[in-house]
Amino acid sequence: MAEVMHLIKIHASPERVYQALATAQGIRGWWTRDAALDPKIGGAGEFGFYERRFVIKVKIDELKPPKHIAWTAISSGGGVFDGTTIAFDLRPDGSDTGLSLAHRGFKEADNNYASATTRWGFYLFSLKRFLENGKGCCFQNYLA
Amino acid sequence: MSCGINHQVGIKSSPEEIYKALTEIEKLAQWWTTDTRGSGAKVGDTLEFWFDGFCQNFNVEELQPGKRVAWKSPKDQGADEWEDTEVTFDLSTDEKQTFIQFRHSGWRESTDFQGHCSMRWAVFLLSLKDVLERGKGRPYPYDLEVHHGELVGEEMNCETKNGTPYGSKKG
Numbered sequence: 368m369a370e371v372m373h374l375i376k377i378h379a380s381p382e383r384v385y386q387a388l389a390t391a392q393g394i395r396g397w398w399t400r401d402a403a404l405d406p407k408i409g410g411a412g413e414f415g416f417y418e419r420r421f422v423i424k425v426k427i428d429e430l431k432p433p434k435h436i437a438w439t440a441i442s443s444g445g446g447v448f449d450g451t452t453i454a455f456d457l458r459p460d461g462s463d464t465g466l467s468l469a470h471r472g473f474k475e476a477d478n479n480y481a482s483a484t485t486r487w488g489f490y491l492f493s494l495k496r497f498l499e500n501g502k503g504c505c506f507q508n509y510l511a
Numbered sequence: 512m513s514c515g516i517n518h519q520v521g522i523k524s525s526p527e528e529i530y531k532a533l534t535e536i537e538k539l540a541q542w543w544t545t546d547t548r549g550s551g552a553k554v555g556d557t558l559e560f561w562f563d564g565f566c567q568n569f570n571v572e573e574l575q576p577g578k579r580v581a582w583k584s585p586k587d588q589g590a591d592e593w594e595d596t597e598v599t600f601d602l603s604t605d606e607k608q609t610f611i612q613f614r615h616s617g618w619r620e621s622t623d624f625q626g627h628c629s630m631r632w633a634v635f636l637l638s639l640k641d642v643l644e645r646g647k648g649r650p651y652p653y654d655l656e657v658h659h660g661e662l663v664g665e666e667m668n669c670e671t672k673n674g675t676p677y678g679s680k681k682g
Contacts, residue, residue, distance in 0.1 A: 369517070371629070372621065372625060372626045372629055373626050373629050373630045373633075374626030374627045374629075374630060375627075375630050467623075467626055468626075476515070476517050478519050478610070480517060481517040481519035481613070482518075482520075484517055484629065484633070485518040485519055485520050485637070487633075488630050488632070488633020488634065489633060489637060491630065492630075492633075492634065492655055
């Protein structure tokens with residue numbers, strides 16, 4: 368099994384970081400504008416990319432504001448994320464927030480997994496920018 | 512299986528150009544740290560990557576032009592956590608681009624520092640991509656700061672004709 372582990376420090380309160388991760392409106396600012404999320408435990412999330420040629424569907428497993436969010440990926444284009452779990456852990460660090468991402472359960476350390484690591488790196492920076500200066504870089508912003 | 516960092520990035524460039532960017536000092540200085548010293552041209556050479564007063568050394572372990580570059584971090588010549596770890600870049604192509612399969616392996620344990628390094632490698636691999644596709648990277652100290660409130664670096668590239676910042680997958 369392989370997992371993506373990232374850690375980033377964001378100059379924002381845990382409450383603001385949590386809102387950006389736990390609501391569809393927040394996610395639209397840094398990941399994809401095509402986001403729907405029912406923000407409760409057991410709720411469904413759906414995130415579209417490439418005009419919905421790639422869609423990630425998740426179920427919300429845990430919500431502990433403003434500390435912890437956990438999802439299970441139910442389906443994804445090509446099945447690359449199916450059955451994997453995604454957890455965000457937040458901890459205050461002075462006037463900043465340390466955000467850990469753990470995306471676990473990849474069956475092997477293959478190229479899909481390696482790509483996911485790089486993409487998460489990009490999008491967590493986008494999240495940082497979204498919260499620090501309002502300049503998130505969600506997926507649709509790349510498309511020329 | 513947590514004790515390693517794997518990335519993959521797709522770049523609109525040739526394996527030969529990417530290989531140069533991984534083995535020539537002047538090119539390395541365009542995407543990782545502006546203060547790069549030593550040599551990466553031959554097996555057995557030592558590369559010095561300077562970040563202000565801190566220096567991370569790597570010995571060149573393996574070179575296959577256009578295909579593979581492998582470095583190893585020697586004892587007491589950089590971050591303790593990186594001691595004896597290995598960094599490898601494997602290159603492969605399809606009709607659209609060259610992929611770099613990046614691995615930083617041999618970590619003794621999974622720590623917060625590894626999570627931090629995983630983010631940093633994403634930043635620098637995307638910087639490498641920008642050098643090759645746009646002629647300008649974001650090497651230290653112009654990179655995107657992972658651990659400070661203010662971003663000193665260049666703007667993230669939000670617009671590109673080449674698909675996404677991390678590859679040209681699916682157009």
